[in-house]
Amino acid sequence: MSAEVLSRDRVAVVVPIYRHSALLIEAIESVLAQEAEFGIVLILVNDGCPFAETEATCLDYARAHPGRVIYLPKPNGGLSDTRNRGIRFALETFPEVEAVYLLDADNRLRPKALARALAALEAHPEAGWVYPNIDMFGQRYAGDYGGPYSQLLHAQMNICEAGSLIRRAVFEAGVVFDTSFRKGFEDWEFFLSAAAAGFTGVNLEDFGFLYRKRPESMLREAEREGAAIRLAMREKHREAFRPAMLMRLEQAEAPRFAIYLSDRDEVALSSDPGQETERLSPEAFSQRIWLSQSDPSRHPSPPFMVVATEAGLEQLEAAKMLHWAFWALEAAADQKGISALLLQPGSEGRAGLSQSDRPEGRQVLANVLMIRTALLRETLQDESAAWINSLASAACQPAIRLLELNLPPQSAPIAGTAVFSFLSMVQRLRASPWRRGAMMQLGWRKGDIAIREAPHLILRRELSDGVAYPRLRDGGRHVGILLPLIEFGGVEKVALNFVRALRSWGFEPHLFVLERSDAAISDEWRALVGSINFLADPAFRAWGGGQGAYLGTEVPGWAQDGAHGRLLGMLHWLDVVISFHGGAAAGVMGQLRRLGIQTVSSLHLSDLSAFGRPVGNTYLSAAYEHAFDYFAPCSHQLADWCHAMGIPQDKIVAVPNAPSFPLPAEIAQASLRQRAGRDPAEPLRVMYLGRLDAQKGLERLAEVMTSAEAPRFDWRVIGGAVMAGAPLPAVVARHVEPVLTSPEELIAAYDWADVLVLLSGYEGLPLTILEAMRQGVVVIATDVGAVSEVLHDGENGVLLPLEGAVLGCLSALDRLSRDRALLRRLSERARADMNARDWVEAVRPLAQRLQAGFKSAAQK
Template sequence: MVTKMFDDAPLPMPHVPAAATSPAIAVVVPIFRHSVLLSEAIESVLDQRGDAQIAIILVNDGCPHQETDRVCRDYAMAYPDRVTYLRKPNGGLSDARNHGIRHALKTWPSVEAIYMLDADNRLRPDALGNALQALRDDPAADWIYPNIDMFGLQWAGDYGGDYSLLIHTAMNICEAGSLIRRKVFEAGVFFDTTFKSGFEDWDFFLTAAAAGFRGKNIENFGFLYRKRAESMLADSERDAEAIRSELRKKHKAIFSPRGLAALEQVEAPRYAICLADRDEVLLTTDPDLGDQRRIPLAEFEAMWWRTQTDNTQHHCPPILVITHSAVLAQLKAAKLLHGLLWTMERRLAQRPFVALELQPQESERLSWIEEDVHGIRELNAAMLMIAPKIMTKIMRDSSITWGGGVAAQPCATPTLSIGYRLNHQFFQGQTPYQAAAHDFVALCSQFRASPKRGALDLNWDWRRPDIPWRSRTHEITRIPTLANAAYPRVADGATDVGFVLPLVEFGGVERVALNTARAMKRAGWRPHLFIVDADGCQFSDEWRDTFDSVTFLADTDFATWGGAGSSYIGTDVPDWSRHGDQRDATAMLAWLDVVINFHGGAISGLMGRLRRFGVKTGLSLHLNDHTPFKRLVGNTYLGLAFEHAYDLFLPCSQQLADWCHAMGVPEEKIVPVLNAPSFDLPETSRKAIDARRGGMDAKEGLKVIYLGRLDQQKGLERLIGIVDLSQTEIPSVQWRLIGKQVVSGNGARLPTRIVQMIEPALTDPEELAAAFEWADVFVLPSYFEGLPLTILEAMRSGVVPVATDAGAVSEVVRHWQNGVVLSQNDTVIEAVEALGRMARDRKLLHKMSGQARQDMQGRDWDSAVAPAMARLAAMLEAGQERPREE
């Protein structure tokens, strides 16, 4: 056979095949510029003890030193039954290793495992025997990797303990000099030849791990690593960040927030949640997962002490949480547990302790407050989260006053209290648990009395502990976003969808979000609510039943709007969206499959980052706002400014969809989610409406209703004019004004006569249905709109809408067929004339009422949301991340 050297000169290819032996191990030695040291490496393999036959494959990777060729030839001739010499053009370290590996696989079916030995390293006599025995003894181990004992520059590093892919993402814990099972290569895992600057072994083992293989460290491997002041590894460290960037791109699934959280849950749970009422400890990252570990307190104590002897071989959850099983149940029922754990962990960056206090309240409103209770008052903690290593400091504190800082009588340690008000139903008649701080003091006392405490003063290892990440694995999951805490949620196969809103106060946008979420939940997806610009919200049963979790961003630097140093087509672009600290907000959402922004304003600025993590992003659009000079501005324009960061635009009407396309949004990115009535009509209400519409009586007079916000956008002064003029012109008219009274846009308050007519806002479906059942006509004289839900709800109940031509109103209201469309100029006069005509012509009113009901048949949220879900599902299935640079 012949091969071409790097200078293309054909030379005989020395290849002395092994004799008819059956080696169990093949040692591949790639060689480039190590001709003088090579003999040491070869001799160390020839000197291996044990029963296993070993074949050596020397791969000359186009080395320019003639001495390399002579040394290889000499050994191949001297040991023809043990040494094979392969010569190839220079292709780099990975290519040379692959060349030798493929030769071994093809030549010796008996080979169980392949060992990578660099030409300047050595092995102790029992190294390969020890490693092979470890492989044979543990079927779950796919490669055996060593501790690092260096010579030259002397140093010894301990890489012991269970293999952790999570830690492997943060540091290269597996030396290339590992014994690797044959099946790893037969599965198609080889060294990537594009990695020519170093860390190719790191990439190889990450690839193997991604394919389902796992490594194992053994204490007595016997690997000797030559360390010099200047080496290829030194060059690699200089380019480390660039190489790590390539690793992250190649192994995106592992390095993503979702991938890291899944590894954390399995390998290194973040929280040790001590249940004081049960003497049990829950080891978990995501408390919702069914395969979580729950162990006795005594077992946890032993686990914790194993981590205190400075050997970095053992793991114990770094964050301790003290609470009561009833508190966990209450927070889960309230859908708050994950968001609260995340917020408390973020606050640990500045505090040694963060406490949660729960307060019962009657209303369905959620609200919270953060307060420094340092030396101010007694701490009534339902949950106490303790920063990493605080327990170690307490155990090493020999003073008799160590407990004074956490005893909370009053609290003398810098402690942040997060107070939450929950509905009484969550406490089920129980007195709220408030003793977490006291139970923590008791736990510390128990640990301090342990006979193991004396081990803190001893050094147990002669090697340097070299996996510092073992004690701070919770920081690894923070790396992708650089946040103060990764969100403690682990993907479990369901499709998780995040709904981002600035606030939840039963406005139109919130109702669209709720109904979109309900439709998705009915289809099997899992909705999550994220409130980014409020410290409280209305959270009724229908919201709680719909959303799997509710989380507050709780970032004082964030504002939906404001602080704009630039604008896009006349709309302010909030500074936070471009220059703000987005790390925590990104972490809050990066674990999701889909994120939909519902008027979150500045939150658009992080959508590009989310897309790079594989999250699909959508923007729900409802209307163009108007300036006092009637210029179009608002969330729609901000969406256009960040168009590249969104996968889908989800306008509420076809008219708004056409506007998006005209403004430059690609057609394939626009999927209308057409508004539908925001609540299901109760069956009893439906029957009552049927009876009402079937027996319209002119003697009753014309019943007219306004239902909604009483603000400037809705045409408040127009409404007042219509009410006043109609009462003069139409004696039989009856009015009901239902909504929340606000100050009008010009600062003038509502007239007393109008205030006296106003009824409280309605949110209950039966109450809303009853209000529409009462009415004949619904009036909405808005200046600007999207596609108002109240119009659709009114029409479904046979109430004839009389509304201005705003937004997409004319998309559903057909003039004098199912309603009346008013101009923006003579709105009051036109409205009163329309009301007068319907008051006089009851047959016309009855006909329009029937047409309105007919037009709303089949208009529901399941049908409206289905196209968007189908598009998102296809994108998730195809993995169309399509990252773009900002």
């Protein structure tokens, strides 16, 4: 090699010095003794060290090695400032320097360290720095930081020692040591900044770096104050710790699931079952499993193994439940070690989940099986396979949780083979040629990146240890629709119409059922939402268990003291969460906001306590006002109430209720003609349509029905009970017809009726009233909630005071029965007044606010 090349300074070594004057000579001599075919410049930066020996030593070496050793004294400014001073000088003074090495004054290098490090940097042009394993002297220890560099792991722990060789381009990109980190961990923060700037690192197995370890050191002091340091680091690097970023890094660097597709005989790796990263042959997967067995801190393998068929996963995806299934299975496997999912055809228009820890042999029918990889490794070490093979029997020895999921009946059942396919894979792994070598411990360093064995826990720690829903953000605008249950109530109908309208504004809604594991999920729900999810948390109760109250409304126990991680983990990937009378779910809204998710409370009505006092979700939402970005009351009257309760006006976006289903123009015209041609001599057709519970004033309805009988009146009562309550009055029970769910059935019912009676004790703004009026049905209703916003007495219907409602209703029915011209006039006005009611327009103001929120977040 020519003398010119030998003399060129390709590496600068920067040594910050403070109070290590006696040890400094060892560090300097180790640099001067480097065996390299390139020039090395040594920059000694004295950070105002009070020991005269420091300056004397630096001056002696600078004079002895002019041009090769440079001395820079400066006032005390801390470690970061001192490093930055030396780096700046090196880059400005030596334009040919390609990389900078940082050596603390009490550490040292082996003779070939920098030559090996620069060669590694040249061999990895994608890397911004080369970092060492930690070989300690003083207190002897050898720590292994090998394996592929991971930004995900780096966000959790410092895996890169400051004694790294750093490419010049990193500093030229503006990455420097932050001088506000003055008590340690400066190197961790620096490399996080480098990663944020787009650089990565590469580990060098035998770098030749020697770290002096003493019982008391700055790092030990920093560890004592670690919580404060980590908090400061998180504040500066918010993006690095956001769940969306951690999920993206997990997918790219440490996929959570190894999915063995038995019908393809392939293993797909992914953290999002809808977006796999790569596919392996069983042989390649076997190699990875056994490598992770030999050294899990260096050779990662997915923390969960899943066994399924590609056809089975496609069926889950078609049912909008693929990601939820993996989330639920992971939560179950966490607790039991093994979980399984059995798919079964269910009832029309329903979906349901049941769980059992004693499946009594039903697990052999499972379509999907999940096992923690740590348990799989233990199984593979077992000399006998009898324990794991009992999975295929009724006398199953391993702990297992079986989830049974009812899918729509039109979903063709697929035979479950997951257990047998898993056991077959276990036998293949046990027979692998890699097994014997994996049982031998060859490394002499101790694996120091323990979290590499369980990288999925990094994201969980941001979610109160909740299992993270395995779905990547894809740039869409995903909205979570939270409901405690789904049956046939008005709130559920409002939610369905929100979903339809939000889709028209470019959002992708997702359904989350919080309290029940069985729901009336119609084909329309399935068509409109991107996913269907059950919280399935036995501890969650929308109401109850509270130790305090807000303005007379109990604050649910789960909201205050519950384990929020499960719900937080299920929702972390969303952009917006809308709670439709979700009760205790209000307790997690503040945490969702801190994750950057916009939160909305959709409000409909106040309930009444046993003493007639207004209570319920309206008051609970007001109690958690700080946790919601917006409040979406169903009426202007309720919006005024929200403001009067102390909710800022800017947070209130009224979304007035509209009919729950569209009415095609040709059907509306046919309905009009049919109603106009009705014989006035016929009995007046009177209908009640709604839930059969106490709120709806069924005792009052019974009194009216008893007095207004045939032949003048023809009654229909349509509905079902959602909440358990007192038995129905006999006269009401005799007329009850099943719940109507399809628009076609409801249109036919409204076509039949002349009058709708609704004598509720309290309401919001019932959809039934709006739908009836739209089809020309004259409504007789009590003046409760926001009913008076749409129903005007004597103009488009009959509005009754709650007191005296029975007599008022009987009088109105008598009058309408006798005066069909009055009936016709009220009918025509009701229909005209409802023409302008439309869900897409009703949701527009809220959709615009949410869209503005996306723009604001993108600009931050």
